[in-house]
Amino acid sequence: MRIVFLGPPGAGKGTQAKLICEEYNIPHISPGDILRQAKKNETVLGLKAKSYMDQGLLVPDDIILGIIEERLKQEDCKTGYVLDGFPRTIYQANALEDMLKGLDTDIAYILSLELSEKELVKRLGGRRVCEDCGQEFHIEFKPPKQPDICDNCGGNLIQRSDASACAIEKRFSEYKEKTSPLIEYYNRPGRKFYSISADTGIQEVFASIKRVLEAD
Ligand code: AP5
Numbered sequence: 328m329r330i331v332f333l334g335p336p337g338a339g340k341g342t343q344a345k346l347i348c349e350e351y352n353i354p355h356i357s358p359g360d361i362l363r364q365a366k367k368n369e370t371v372l373g374l375k376a377k378s379y380m381d382q383g384l385l386v387p388d389d390i391i392l393g394i395i396e397e398r399l400k401q402e403d404c405k406t407g408y409v410l411d412g413f414p415r416t417i418y419q420a421n422a423l424e425d426m427l428k429g430l431d432t433d434i435a436y437i438l439s440l441e442l443s444e445k446e447l448v449k450r451l452g453g454r455r456v457c458e459d460c461g462q463e464f465h466i467e468f469k470p471p472k473q474p475d476i477c478d479n480c481g482g483n484l485i486q487r488s489d490a491s492a493c494a495i496e497k498r499f500s501e502y503k504e505k506t507s508p509l510i511e512y513y514n515r516p517g518r519k520f521y522s523i524s525a526d527t528g529i530q531e532v533f534a535s536i537k538r539v540l541e542a543d
Contacts, residue, residue, distance in 0.1 A: 328353060328407035328540070329432065331414070333509055334440030336498040337451040338525045339532060341463065343440070344411035346533045347540075354403050357411040358391050360461070361398075363487075381488045383497030385505060388418050396426055407435075415506045420513075437513040438536060440525040444499065451495050455484035469529065 328351055332340040341357060348355040362380060365373030372390070379386045395413055398404065414420040427433050442450075453466040455475070459482030464471045471477060475484045489498065514520040521539045525532050 328436070329434050330407070330409045330436045330438060330540075331434050331513070332409060332411045332438055332440065333506070333513070334525065335442065335444075335447055335502045335506075336495070337447040337454070338440035338442045339450070339529070340411045340440060342529055343438075343532060343536060344409040346529075347409050347536065350537070351407070351540075353407040353409060355411060356395070356398050356404075356408050356413070358386075358394055359412045361394055362386060363461075381494065383489050383494035383501065385415055385501050388416060388422070391415075391419060392422050395423070399426060399430065410434075414509060417508055417512060420509055435519060436540065437518060437520045438539070439510055439513075439520065439522045440532070441522055442525040446526060447499075448495065451490060454487065454490065456487055457482040458485050459483075 330347065332344055334340050341359070344355050344357065347353075359380075362373065362376040366377050366380070367373065372394075375390060376386045391413065395410075399408075410423075414423050423434075450465065450468070453468065455464045455466060455471070456462070457464075457477035457480060460477060460480045462477050462479040463469070464477075464484060466474075471484060476482075477484055489495070510520075510522075514522075523532065523535050523539070527535075
């Protein structure tokens with residue numbers, strides 16, 4: 328099962344990708360997570376990506392394509408995966424098609440999460456992330472048992488460095504200009520493209536996705 332998740336920042340791509348990967352036992356591939364880990368470890372990749380990410384800008388295509396190409400060749404991707412946050416430009420989508428042709432596979436489902444900008448802002452503003460283990464929470468929709476403490480490891484919960492009002496605005500404008508054209512790119516005959524409302528609770532959205540995946 329090879330799945331691409333589309334959707335604006337904060338729509339719930341990461342949350343749903345993790346649930347799907349657990350349910351179907353396939354790897355979750357998120358360039359955002361890979362880059363945040365590289366930033367934390369201060370690797371060359373992380374240092375290159377930092378200024379783009381903190382400002383809410385997309386990281387250059389060549390950096391992202393290198394990461395994805397490497398990852399898709401790994402053994403655990405043979406049975407499928409969820410691509411969360413890739414592709415994000417038409418250029419990346421064309422490059423993905425070429426990569427998959429080379430591996431003699433294709434994307435099975437494209438799932439596009441839809442949510443109003445007002446709700447997106449609420450989700451992004453309330454998100455908290457554990458600075459030690461990376462577990463995500465939301466102060467209203469997925470609160471930790473104790474405020475600002477991770478349920479998983481007891482680490483401190485913080486906001487992501489791209490959660491400032493200015494970075495969020497930039498992330499939305501990058502999405503509109505560079506990523507939203509992918510909806511038209513994928514929504515064409517021969518493609519299993521599904522637009523899914525993300526305007527309900529986490530489990531309800533997950534149930535809608537499962538209905539789509541299990542209808543075949
Ligand atoms: P990335 O990490 O992919 O960020 P994003 O696309 O901006 O998306 P988010 O992670 O903010 O949101 P999400 O849709 O995953 O929502 P989530 O599940 O977390 O990318 C970060 C940066 O990396 C980019 O800006 C760019 O610089 C770089 N990058 C990454 N990929 C790239 C690429 N391909 N090309 C170039 N650059 C790239 O949910 C958000 C919150 O809402 C959480 O708190 C969650 O608990 C809560 N929530 C989720 N679902 C629900 C629900 N149904 N109801 C209530 N609350 C919910």
